[in-house]
Amino acid sequence: MKSKILRGTALDGQIRIFIADTTSLVEKAKDIHQSSPVATAALGRVLTATSILGVMLKGDRHKITTRIHGQGPIGTMIATSNASGNVKGYVTNPQVMVESSTPGKLNVGGAVGKSGEITVIKDLGLKNPYIGNYPLVSGEIGEDFAAYFMYSEQQPSAVGLGVTIDKDYTIKSAGGFIIQILPETDDNVAFILEERIKEAGSVSKLIENSKDGKEIMYQLLEGLHPKVLEEYEIDYICDCNRERFEKALISLGTQELRSLIEDDHGAELQCHFCNKKYQFSEENLEALIEEAINTDN
Ligand SMILES: [Zn+2]
Known part of the structure; x- marks a missing residue:
């Protein structure tokens, strides 16, 4: 199945939502980089978030690059996307292994480290790109992107990212969501959303157990009048020559x-x-x- 991003809205535009199923895209990244499970999970999260940041761009020729450097054994992670959401990326040490204190759960934060920065470079076709550096929160990627939205755009955002790897090392599911609310939105809405996200549990499970992004959107935004605006097919594409x-x-x-x-x-x-x-x-x-x-x- 093709990887996809769904862009939607709710409460007459007060909420905007992006839901990505990047299972096939992350599988492709894993095949290219021959990456270990924890490196695949970390890179998969970054690719998913960067692809969503890509479709948030307005212009066809605009590009976004995210770089995460947390001083952990994975080294530096880089991903680049364009406005169509097509993305590519790499990590310094794709074969990295780290111990996990929770059985069955990959220690992404341990591999990435958290004493470092997330850098976001927006190339909007102007003379100079816009570059922002922000401190990492946990190295778990989702929280780090949520902090980026807060620091850079004063935009409260919920960012959920997840990759689940099967016993045979294939990608069981990968993807994520970004939900943002307008500043003037009633506090109650933020509270409801927080509860829904908590109830929904792990993002990768949510993707694994849902038919498509639309179903996930209706589950997270039930009663808030959610509406699909657009769906994008996305892929891992390298345009080198x-x-x-x-x-x-x-x-x-x-x-x-x-x-x-x-x-x-x-x-x-x-x-x-x-x-x-x-x-x-x-x-x-x-x-x-x-x-x-x-x-x-
Ligand atoms: Zn290439």
């Missing part, structure tokens, strides 16, 4: 390119997001030196 790596090589400068020819007789670059390898022969590098000289002039 040879040209981008050529540019990266050119930016190294002629001296560095010469030493790649003399010392290594070529270069091999690998995309962090999809692990695709790009080979550059001595002749290719010579041509890039030419280009570097020409762009300098």
Whole structure:
């Protein structure tokens, strides 16, 4: 089944809700990165949240990148999404293992760490991207994104993210939700929502046990007049190409390119997001030196 995000609203626009089923998308990420269960769970949560942040963008060419660095053994986690919600990401140490104090529950916070930052980079097609850095709350990702909304936009938000991995290491379910209410909304509504979220329990169970996002929305927002606005099909997509790596090589400068020819007789670059390898022969590098000289002039 394709991964999807549902965008909805309730109480005449006072509540906005995003529900993502990213089961197949996280499976693809796991296959690409050959990641351990805890790394898959951590990256899956970040990919899900980043994809939702992507569909929140207004412009077709806008992009969002989130980086989480919590000083834990997983290293740094990066994910990038565009306005269609297509997302890609990676972690420094995809094979990380950490002990868990709760049997059957992956210790995402332990792998990510919590003494660090969440960085959100919004590229809205302007001269400079908008960059915000905020302290991590727990390294469990959901709370960290909720804090980001509070710090950056003064927007109270409930963020639930979850990934459940089966005994055979396939993804049983993955996804999440983001629910936001307008500041002038009655306090009672926030209270009702909090109770509903608590009742619903784990996000991954909710996704596993529901037919689709719509069913989850009606469960969480029952009695608050929920309405579906749009549904997006999303995927893990890497848009890397040879040209981008050529540019990266050119930016190294002629001296560095010469030493790649003399010392290594070529270069091999690998995309962090999809692990695709790009080979550059001595002749290719010579041509890039030419280009570097020409762009300098
Ligand atoms: Zn790639």
